[in-house]
Amino acid sequence: MEMKIGVIKGDGIGPEIVDEALKVLDRIAAVYGHSFSYTQLLMGGASIDVNGVPLTEETLEEAKRSDAVLMGSIGGDAKTSPWYQLEPSKRPEAGLLQLRKGLNLFANLRPAVLYEELKGACPLKEEIADKGFDMMIMRELTGGLYFGKRSTEKVDGVLVAKDELTYSEEEIRRIAKRGFDIAMKRRRKVTSVDKANVLDSSRLWRKVVEEVAADYPEVTLEHMLVDNCAMQLVKDPAQFDVILTENMFGDILSDEASMVTGSIGMLSSASLNDTKFGLYEPSGGSAPDIAGKGIANPIATILSAAMMLRYSFDLDTEADAIERAVSLALKDGYRTADIMSEGKTQVGTKEMGSRICEYINSESEE
Numbered sequence: 414m415e416m417k418i419g420v421i422k423g424d425g426i427g428p429e430i431v432d433e434a435l436k437v438l439d440r441i442a443a444v445y446g447h448s449f450s451y452t453q454l455l456m457g458g459a460s461i462d463v464n465g466v467p468l469t470e471e472t473l474e475e476a477k478r479s480d481a482v483l484m485g486s487i488g489g490d491a492k493t494s495p496w497y498q499l500e501p502s503k504r505p506e507a508g509l510l511q512l513r514k515g516l517n518l519f520a521n522l523r524p525a526v527l528y529e530e531l532k533g534a535c536p537l538k539e540e541i542a543d544k545g546f547d548m549m550i551m552r553e554l555t556g557g558l559y560f561g562k563r564s565t566e567k568v569d570g571v572l573v574a575k576d577e578l579t580y581s582e583e584e585i586r587r588i589a590k591r592g593f594d595i596a597m598k599r600r601r602k603v604t605s606v607d608k609a610n611v612l613d614s615s616r617l618w619r620k621v622v623e624e625v626a627a628d629y630p631e632v633t634l635e636h637m638l639v640d641n642c643a644m645q646l647v648k649d650p651a652q653f654d655v656i657l658t659e660n661m662f663g664d665i666l667s668d669e670a671s672m673v674t675g676s677i678g679m680l681s682s683a684s685l686n687d688t689k690f691g692l693y694e695p696s697g698g699s700a701p702d703i704a705g706k707g708i709a710n711p712i713a714t715i716l717s718a719a720m721m722l723r724y725s726f727d728l729d730t731e732a733d734a735i736e737r738a739v740s741l742a743l744k745d746g747y748r749t750a751d752i753m754s755e756g757k758t759q760v761g762t763k764e765m766g767s768r769i770c771e772y773i774n775s776e777s778e779e
């Protein structure tokens with residue numbers, strides 16, 4: 414298979430972790446006989462430095478011409494980086510919002526998995542961690558509060574800020590369908606999260622999700638209020654398969670879910686549109702505190718590349734091979750600093766990438 418991959422290395426640890434994911438993709442291409450070509454794209458702080466803006470029209474067009482985009486992470490230290498002297502619409506994060514909108518990426522997938530080998534890092538009680546968990550948080554990405562009209566004005570001499578939360582039936586239906594499709598490939602359970610006891614947008618959300626559920630009789634649907642969901646994630650995370658929710662709730666819950674795994678450097682993510690195209694990136698940020706030190710964990714980015722193979726290219730065997738190689742590297746005791754524990758072998762970013770490559774070979778299919 415020949416695929417054209419846009420590559421946004423980004424800022425901070427971005428270039429280091431993306432290089433390891435490309436190494437793994439090259440290994441997959443060699444073992445399974447594919448051809449992946451890479452086009453480097455500038456976004457975020459790296460684009461501000463060169464182009465004065467976090468995302469140019471040309472970069473967006475080039476991204477659209479790719480079969481998928483693999484990204485590191487963008488942004489810098491808000492206290493020290495000159496990028497944060499700029500007005501909010503010109504900062505690195507604005508480029509990411511523009512890219513998501515420009516590519517119509519309305520569905521964000523964030524798996525939160527507790528690896529057997531990393532149970533010790535889970536901050537939850539032992540009896541909860543022992544049960545393990547493997548959930549997929551599906552967050553609506555281009556609607557809701559983050560994309561609504563906003564304003565700050567003086568009313569009767571007092572500053573008043575307003576943010577609008579809007580969802581249409583269509584926006585809810587398309588993400589709900591994606592959520593149920595993903596559930597069909599997993600344990601066939603969807604937990605739809607809303608605040609239907611207060612918000613009109615949530616009541617519409619619940620109604621449309623129920624309509625979509627009627628087309629998926631094999632999938633069990635339950636509704637959960639967002640405040641309860643925040644509690645259940647720390648009390649009994651094993652109950653969740655697919656969590657389907659709107660933009661702001663998903664932003665908060667997916668961060669909570671990633672923290673209960675105890676290892677942000679392990680968590681991949683994908684953002685999808687109506688087509689096979691997707692943007693794949695680690696869940697963590699650009700980690701300016703460890704950038705350039707060669708110690709960042711590349712596994713989240715490597716697993717994001719595996720998601721790209723699975724969801725954009727339908728290369729499930731190859732995606733499985735990457736996931737298996739990551740598990741084997743962990744089983745054999747290799748750890749980057751962020752997931753290091755007693756008796757294990759600490760390795761840097763590059764060595765972790767190389768070790769994972771070594772476990773990818775055609776015999777591993779058996």
Ligand code: NAD
Nearest residue numbers: 486487488489677678697698699700701702703709710751
């Ligand atoms: P962060 O995720 O970058 O860092 C939080 C902590 O996790 C840090 O201690 C960091 O060292 C550690 N960490 C993160 N990824 C790691 C990895 N792969 N290996 C080892 N340790 C890792 O969050 P932050 O410090 O709040 O944000 C830093 C910058 O990243 C900000 O500019 C923020 O806006 C940006 N950010 C970007 C994205 C994105 O590109 N999608 C997402 C979140 C934050």
